[in-house]
Amino acid sequence: KAGVTQTPRYLIKTRGQQVTLSCSPISGHRSVSWYQQTPGQGLQFLFEYFSETQRNKGNFPGRFSGRQFSNSRSEMNVSTLELGDSALYLCASSFPDREYTEAFFGQGTRLTVV
Amino acid sequence: AQTVTQSQPEMSVQEAETVTLSCTYDTSESDYYLFWYKQPPSRQMILVIRQEAYKQQNATENRFSVNFQKAAKSFSLKISDSQLGDAAMYFCAYRSALRNDMRFGAGTRLTVKP
Numbered sequence: 001k002a003g004v005t006q007t008p009r010y011l012i013k014t015r016g017q018q019v020t021l022s023c024s025p026i027s028g029h030r031s032v033s034w035y036q037q038t039p040g041q042g043l044q045f046l047f048e049y050f051s052e053t054q055r056n057k058g059n060f061p062g063r064f065s066g067r068q069f070s071n072s073r074s075e076m077n078v079s080t081l082e083l084g085d086s087a088l089y090l091c092a093s094s095f096p097d098r099e100y101t102e103a104f105f106g107q108g109t110r111l112t113v114v
Numbered sequence: 115a116q117t118v119t120q121s122q123p124e125m126s127v128q129e130a131e132t133v134t135l136s137c138t139y140d141t142s143e144s145d146y147y148l149f150w151y152k153q154p155p156s157r158q159m160i161l162v163i164r165q166e167a168y169k170q171q172n173a174t175e176n177r178f179s180v181n182f183q184k185a186a187k188s189f190s191l192k193i194s195d196s197q198l199g200d201a202a203m204y205f206c207a208y209r210s211a212l213r214n215d216m217r218f219g220a221g222t223r224l225t226v227k228p
Contacts, residue, residue, distance in 0.1 A: 043205065044218075056213050088157060090159065094214065107156065107157055
Protein backbone atom coordinates (compact mmCIF):
# COMPACT_ATOMS: atom_id res chain seq x y z
CA LYS A 1 0.00 0.00 0.00
CA ALA A 2 1.44 3.38 -0.96
CA GLY A 3 2.20 5.78 1.86
CA VAL A 4 1.25 9.41 2.29
CA THR A 5 2.64 11.49 -0.55
CA GLN A 6 3.39 15.17 -0.25
CA THR A 7 4.35 17.41 -3.13
CA PRO A 8 6.50 19.27 -3.71
CA ARG A 9 9.28 18.21 -1.34
CA TYR A 10 11.00 21.58 -1.42
CA LEU A 11 9.72 25.05 -2.22
CA ILE A 12 11.23 28.52 -2.19
CA LYS A 13 8.89 31.48 -2.28
CA THR A 14 9.19 35.22 -1.90
CA ARG A 15 7.56 37.15 0.90
CA GLY A 16 4.06 38.25 -0.10
CA GLN A 17 3.47 35.39 -2.51
CA GLN A 18 1.08 32.53 -1.94
CA VAL A 19 1.76 28.81 -2.01
CA THR A 20 -0.20 25.59 -2.33
CA LEU A 21 0.97 22.29 -0.91
CA SER A 22 -0.51 18.93 -1.80
CA CYS A 23 -1.08 15.75 0.18
CA SER A 24 -2.32 12.39 -1.09
CA PRO A 25 -3.37 10.14 1.79
CA ILE A 26 -3.13 6.41 2.05
CA SER A 27 -5.87 4.72 0.06
CA GLY A 28 -8.98 4.37 2.19
CA HIS A 29 -7.99 7.04 4.68
CA ARG A 30 -10.55 9.83 4.85
CA SER A 31 -8.93 12.07 7.44
CA VAL A 32 -6.07 14.35 6.53
CA SER A 33 -4.32 16.59 9.03
CA TRP A 34 -1.69 19.24 8.50
CA TYR A 35 1.11 20.22 10.86
CA GLN A 36 3.73 22.94 10.82
CA GLN A 37 7.16 22.12 12.22
CA THR A 38 9.64 24.88 13.07
CA PRO A 39 12.72 24.90 15.32
CA GLY A 40 11.16 27.55 17.55
CA GLN A 41 7.55 26.40 17.87
CA GLY A 42 7.97 22.68 17.27
CA LEU A 43 5.11 20.71 15.78
CA GLN A 44 1.83 22.56 15.68
CA PHE A 45 -1.54 21.38 14.41
CA LEU A 46 -2.96 23.44 11.55
CA PHE A 47 -6.22 21.73 10.63
CA GLU A 48 -7.92 18.44 9.88
CA TYR A 49 -10.18 17.57 6.99
CA PHE A 50 -12.59 14.68 6.93
CA SER A 51 -14.93 13.89 4.05
CA GLU A 52 -14.21 17.26 2.42
CA THR A 53 -15.07 19.22 5.58
CA GLN A 54 -12.75 20.98 7.97
CA ARG A 55 -13.39 19.22 11.25
CA ASN A 56 -10.72 20.69 13.52
CA LYS A 57 -8.63 23.81 13.35
CA GLY A 58 -5.51 24.93 15.18
CA ASN A 59 -4.55 28.41 16.21
CA PHE A 60 -3.24 29.83 12.96
CA PRO A 61 -4.23 33.02 11.12
CA GLY A 62 -6.69 32.99 8.27
CA ARG A 63 -3.82 33.14 5.76
CA PHE A 64 -3.59 29.41 6.28
CA SER A 65 -6.39 27.50 4.61
CA GLY A 66 -7.01 24.11 3.16
CA ARG A 67 -9.44 21.91 1.38
CA GLN A 68 -10.10 18.29 0.70
CA PHE A 69 -11.34 16.71 -2.49
CA SER A 70 -13.74 13.83 -2.96
CA ASN A 71 -10.81 11.42 -3.40
CA SER A 72 -9.51 12.55 0.03
CA ARG A 73 -6.52 14.35 -1.43
CA SER A 74 -5.91 17.60 0.40
CA GLU A 75 -4.29 20.91 -0.37
CA MET A 76 -3.03 23.55 1.98
CA ASN A 77 -2.71 27.15 0.94
CA VAL A 78 -0.79 29.96 2.57
CA SER A 79 -1.40 33.47 1.27
CA THR A 80 0.71 36.59 1.74
CA LEU A 81 3.72 34.61 2.85
CA GLU A 82 5.83 35.88 5.73
CA LEU A 83 9.40 34.96 6.62
CA GLY A 84 8.06 33.18 9.70
CA ASP A 85 6.11 30.78 7.52
CA SER A 86 9.35 29.04 6.61
CA ALA A 87 8.87 25.55 8.00
CA LEU A 88 8.45 21.89 7.33
CA TYR A 89 4.79 21.19 6.60
CA LEU A 90 3.72 17.67 7.41
CA CYS A 91 0.58 15.92 6.32
CA ALA A 92 -0.85 12.92 8.11
CA SER A 93 -3.66 10.62 7.10
CA SER A 94 -5.69 8.28 9.24
CA PHE A 95 -8.79 6.14 9.30
CA PRO A 96 -10.69 7.90 12.07
CA ASP A 97 -12.14 4.94 13.85
CA ARG A 98 -11.53 4.17 17.49
CA GLU A 99 -9.50 1.08 16.68
CA TYR A 100 -7.38 2.79 14.04
CA THR A 101 -5.90 5.80 15.74
CA GLU A 102 -2.52 5.76 14.07
CA ALA A 103 -1.66 8.74 11.89
CA PHE A 104 0.68 8.04 8.98
CA PHE A 105 2.86 10.94 8.00
CA GLY A 106 4.27 12.02 4.69
CA GLN A 107 7.87 13.19 4.28
CA GLY A 108 6.81 16.79 4.35
CA THR A 109 7.26 19.87 2.23
CA ARG A 110 10.12 22.16 3.19
CA LEU A 111 8.97 25.73 2.53
CA THR A 112 11.51 28.53 2.56
CA VAL A 113 10.28 32.11 2.36
CA VAL A 114 12.88 34.68 1.30
CA ALA B 115 -5.81 22.97 26.55
CA GLN B 116 -3.75 19.85 26.48
CA THR B 117 0.01 20.26 26.72
CA VAL B 118 2.82 17.77 26.33
CA THR B 119 6.19 18.27 27.97
CA GLN B 120 9.44 16.54 27.15
CA SER B 121 12.02 17.77 29.63
CA GLN B 122 15.05 16.17 27.99
CA PRO B 123 16.14 18.07 24.86
CA GLU B 124 18.98 15.60 24.28
CA MET B 125 19.83 12.11 25.45
CA SER B 126 22.71 9.83 24.71
CA VAL B 127 23.04 6.06 25.04
CA GLN B 128 25.69 3.50 24.33
CA GLU B 129 24.89 0.91 21.71
CA ALA B 130 23.19 -2.17 23.27
CA GLU B 131 22.32 -0.24 26.43
CA THR B 132 18.90 0.91 27.64
CA VAL B 133 17.60 4.46 27.66
CA THR B 134 14.39 6.03 28.93
CA LEU B 135 12.83 9.15 27.45
CA SER B 136 10.44 11.14 29.61
CA CYS B 137 7.11 12.70 28.76
CA THR B 138 4.41 14.31 30.86
CA TYR B 139 1.10 15.73 29.71
CA ASP B 140 -1.69 17.79 31.05
CA THR B 141 -5.33 17.07 30.32
CA SER B 142 -8.71 17.05 31.98
CA GLU B 143 -10.01 14.38 29.63
CA SER B 144 -10.31 10.74 30.62
CA ASP B 145 -10.26 9.16 27.18
CA TYR B 146 -7.26 9.80 25.00
CA TYR B 147 -4.32 8.25 23.19
CA LEU B 148 -0.61 8.70 23.67
CA PHE B 149 2.07 8.12 21.09
CA TRP B 150 5.80 8.11 20.62
CA TYR B 151 6.96 9.09 17.16
CA LYS B 152 10.47 8.91 15.77
CA GLN B 153 11.75 11.43 13.24
CA PRO B 154 15.06 10.49 11.61
CA PRO B 155 17.00 12.94 9.40
CA SER B 156 14.80 11.86 6.50
CA ARG B 157 12.08 13.92 8.28
CA GLN B 158 9.36 11.28 8.05
CA MET B 159 7.53 10.76 11.31
CA ILE B 160 7.34 7.09 12.18
CA LEU B 161 5.10 5.68 14.88
CA VAL B 162 7.10 3.82 17.50
CA ILE B 163 4.40 2.87 19.97
CA ARG B 164 0.94 3.91 21.11
CA GLN B 165 -1.05 3.62 24.30
CA GLU B 166 -4.79 3.90 24.80
CA ALA B 167 -5.60 5.65 28.07
CA TYR B 168 -8.34 3.14 28.91
CA LYS B 169 -5.83 0.28 28.86
CA GLN B 170 -3.95 -0.28 32.09
CA GLN B 171 -1.38 -2.57 30.54
CA ASN B 172 1.72 -0.83 29.25
CA ALA B 173 2.26 -1.13 25.51
CA THR B 174 5.27 -3.02 24.17
CA GLU B 175 6.67 -3.24 20.66
CA ASN B 176 9.79 -5.39 20.43
CA ARG B 177 12.61 -3.35 22.03
CA PHE B 178 10.30 -0.42 22.80
CA SER B 179 8.07 -0.25 25.82
CA VAL B 180 6.27 2.46 27.74
CA ASN B 181 5.61 3.21 31.37
CA PHE B 182 2.16 4.76 31.42
CA GLN B 183 1.18 6.34 34.72
CA LYS B 184 -2.28 7.77 34.14
CA ALA B 185 -2.71 9.37 37.54
CA ALA B 186 0.68 11.04 37.31
CA LYS B 187 0.08 11.91 33.62
CA SER B 188 3.40 10.42 32.71
CA PHE B 189 4.29 8.43 29.60
CA SER B 190 7.93 7.43 29.29
CA LEU B 191 9.55 5.42 26.51
CA LYS B 192 12.14 2.75 27.22
CA ILE B 193 14.40 1.59 24.43
CA SER B 194 16.24 -1.63 25.19
CA ASP B 195 19.32 -2.94 23.38
CA SER B 196 19.77 0.42 21.63
CA GLN B 197 20.90 0.30 18.02
CA LEU B 198 22.60 2.88 15.84
CA GLY B 199 19.42 3.11 13.79
CA ASP B 200 17.52 4.33 16.84
CA ALA B 201 19.28 7.69 16.63
CA ALA B 202 16.62 10.28 15.84
CA MET B 203 14.32 12.91 17.31
CA TYR B 204 11.62 11.35 19.45
CA PHE B 205 8.31 13.09 19.95
CA CYS B 206 5.69 12.32 22.53
CA ALA B 207 2.17 13.10 21.33
CA TYR B 208 -1.32 13.31 22.82
CA ARG B 209 -4.57 12.85 20.98
CA SER B 210 -7.99 13.31 22.44
CA ALA B 211 -10.54 10.59 21.74
CA LEU B 212 -12.91 13.38 20.74
CA ARG B 213 -10.75 15.16 18.17
CA ASN B 214 -8.30 13.99 15.57
CA ASP B 215 -5.54 16.48 16.27
CA MET B 216 -2.30 15.66 17.99
CA ARG B 217 -0.37 17.76 20.47
CA PHE B 218 3.34 17.15 20.37
CA GLY B 219 6.09 17.68 22.87
CA ALA B 220 9.22 19.60 21.91
CA GLY B 221 11.12 16.41 21.20
CA THR B 222 14.19 14.62 22.53
CA ARG B 223 17.21 14.15 20.30
CA LEU B 224 18.64 10.68 20.93
CA THR B 225 22.24 9.92 20.05
CA VAL B 226 23.47 6.34 20.01
CA LYS B 227 27.20 5.88 20.52
CA PRO B 228 28.94 2.86 19.03
